[in-house]
Amino acid sequence: MPPQLPRMLVAPDSFKGSLDAPDVCAAIAQGIRQALPDGAYIAQVPMADGGEGTLDTLTAAGDFEQRRCPAHDPLGRPVTARYAVSRAQNRAVVELADASGLTRLTEAERDPLRASTGGTGEVIRQALTDLRPSGEVLLCLGGSATNDAGAGLLSALGVRFVDEAGQPLPPGGLALGRLHQLDLSGLLPQARQTRFRVACDVTHPLTGPEGASAVFGPQKGASAEDVGQLDAALERFAGVVSAQLGQDVREIPGAGAAGGTAAGVLAVLGARLEPGAALVAEASGLNRRVAEEHWHLIWTGEGRLDHQSRHGKVVSAVSALARQHGIAVVALAGAVEPGATESVPGLTAAFAIAPGPLDLNESRARTAELLSLQAAQVTRLWWAVRGVQPIQST
Numbered sequence: 027m028p029p030q031l032p033r034m035l036v037a038p039d040s041f042k043g044s045l046d047a048p049d050v051c052a053a054i055a056q057g058i059r060q061a062l063p064d065g066a067y068i069a070q071v072p073m074a075d076g077g078e079g080t081l082d083t084l085t086a087a088g089d090f091e092q093r094r095c096p097a098h099d100p101l102g103r104p105v106t107a108r109y110a111v112s113r114a115q116n117r118a119v120v121e122l123a124d125a126s127g128l129t130r131l132t133e134a135e136r137d138p139l140r141a142s143t144g145g146t147g148e149v150i151r152q153a154l155t156d157l158r159p160s161g162e163v164l165l166c167l168g169g170s171a172t173n174d175a176g177a178g179l180l181s182a183l184g185v186r187f188v189d190e191a192g193q194p195l196p197p198g199g200l201a202l203g204r205l206h207q208l209d210l211s212g213l214l215p216q217a218r219q220t221r222f223r224v225a226c227d228v229t230h231p232l233t234g235p236e237g238a239s240a241v242f243g244p245q246k247g248a249s250a251e252d253v254g255q256l257d258a259a260l261e262r263f264a265g266v267v268s269a270q271l272g273q274d275v276r277e278i279p280g281a282g283a284a285g286g287t288a289a290g291v292l293a294v295l296g297a298r299l300e301p302g303a304a305l306v307a308e309a310s311g312l313n314r315r316v317a318e319e320h321w322h323l324i325w326t327g328e329g330r331l332d333h334q335s336r337h338g339k340v341v342s343a344v345s346a347l348a349r350q351h352g353i354a355v356v357a358l359a360g361a362v363e364p365g366a367t368e369s370v371p372g373l374t375a376a377f378a379i380a381p382g383p384l385d386l387n388e389s390r391a392r393t394a395e396l397l398s399l400q401a402a403q404v405t406r407l408w409w410a411v412r413g414v415q416p417i418q419s420t
Contacts, residue, residue: 032066032409033320034058037073037312038327039303039340041360044393046079047072048086053394054325054358057401062409069319071312073326073340076225076302077168081121085110087310090119095152099130100141100171102197107145109153116161117309118153122146122284123169126178128246131171136247138173138239138256142197143287147182154216162221164309165291166302167284171246173199173239173256175232175263176290184212185294199239199285203259205266210294222295225302227339230282232275232289233261238282246285260286267293303343316347323408324348324355325401331376332363345372356408358400360389377404 036054040047051070058066074083084090090110097107107125111118123129125145128136150163157163172178177187178197186209187195187202195201231237239248239256248256263286264276273293275281280299281289291297307313316324326344341357348355349372357367357376367376379396380389389396 032062033322034066034068034325035071035315035321035323036068036325037071037340037344038325038358039073039075039329040079040083041327041329041393044329044360044390045397047074047083049394050327050397053397054327054401057398058405060398061402061405069315071310071315073303073310073312073344074306075227075340076166076305077227078121078123078127078166080166080225080302080306081108081110081119081124083306084119084309089114089311090117093153093156095149097125097145097148098142099145100126100143101131101135101137102142102144105130105145107149109149111153111156112309113156115309116158117164118150118157118161119164119166119309120146120149120153121166122287123166125149126172127169128171129169133247136171138171138198138243138246138248138285139200139252140198141172141246142174142178143170143172143176143284144178144182144197147179150179150217151182151214154214154220157216157220159219160221162223164223164225164305165297166225167287168225168227170284170287172287173243173246173248173260173285175199175202175260175286176284176288177202177263179287180290180294183217184214185210186212199256199259201259202263203255205259205262208266208270208294213294217295222291222297223305224283224288224291224297224299225305226280226283226288226299227302228283229279231277231279232264232281232286233257234276236282238286241282242285264289301343303340307343307347312344313347316351316353321353322412324353325358326355327358327397329360330363331357331359331361331366331370333366333369341373342370345370348372356404358397358404360393
C-alpha cells in the first residue's frame, strides 16, 4: 500500500478585527502545504462561537444557503436582514445581531429603553417558511442593542404583550414594566412545531447586579437610572412568566443573554440554551467528520488564547471533540497567555503567530502571513517527529 498523505483538519475561529474564520482556515492550509511539498489532504471547517459571524461561518462550511428578507432594526426602521437554511438538515440559522444588533445603530442612537428584537422575530418568521414540519432554528445571540427579554421577537411570532387594560405594549424594554399578561393564542403554529436551540455563552441571570440590565445595559446606552428601570421591567416580566407559565427564569444561567432574549425564548418557545461553539461544531459537520474520518492532526485557533478560552470558546470545543477520539490538537493564536494551553482539556500545544514584538496594527495587517508561517513551522516539526512517512490508516 502506498504511503497515505498526511490528513489535516483545520477548524479555527475568526481572528476578530483581522480575518474571518474561512480566511484563517485558508492561511493555515497554505502553511501546511508549504511544509509538505509532496502533498497533504486538508479539510477546512471554519468555526464560530455562536455569536456574530456564525451565519457566515456555517454558510462557508457548505451545507447552509444564505437568504435575505425585509425586517426592522432595533428602532423600527426598515432593513434587509439575512438568515441561512439547510434543507438537508431542516435547520435555519438566525443571528440576532443581524437585524437587532448594536452595529445597526450609531452610538448616539443607542437606546435600550426603546430598542426592540422585533426585526429578529421577523427574520425567524420568514425562516420558518423554509422549514419542513419539526424543523429546527439555531438562534445565535450576541451583539444585541436590546433589553426587551425577546418581547419584540415573540411579538413578531404572534405573542401579545398586554398591559392591565388589555392594550398591547409599545416596543422596548422599558414598557415591560407595565406588562400584565402574555397572550399566546396567536403564536404561529410553525413556531409551536419548531425546535429552538440558542447559542448562549454567557452565564448571567436575567435580573439583579449580575443580570442583563446591569452588566450589558451600559454598553447599549443605558444610564445608571436606565439600568434600574430596565432591571425592574425585566423583574416584572419574570414575575408574569412565573405566574402564568409556571417557570421562574430569573436565576437560570444564561437567561440574561441578549438583554434577556434568552429568557423570553426559553419560557415561551421552550428553547434550549447551549454552548455556542459546540452547537456550531454539530451544525457545521465537524462532529461527524472528527468521529468518522481519520486525521493525523487537528488545527484550531483564535485571536487570543487565555484562561477564558476553556469557557465555551472554539478552541475548547474543538479540543474536547478531538480528545474524545484521541487526536492531537494544535492551536494558533495572536497571543497565548502563559498556562492557557494547560487550562484547555485536550489541547496538545499552542503557538503565538507573532515572530517578535509587533504593534497591533502591524499584527492585524500581517495575520494571514503570520498564520501561514507558523503553520509551516509547526508542520515541519510534526513531520520530523513522525518520521519519513505518516502512519497508515487502518
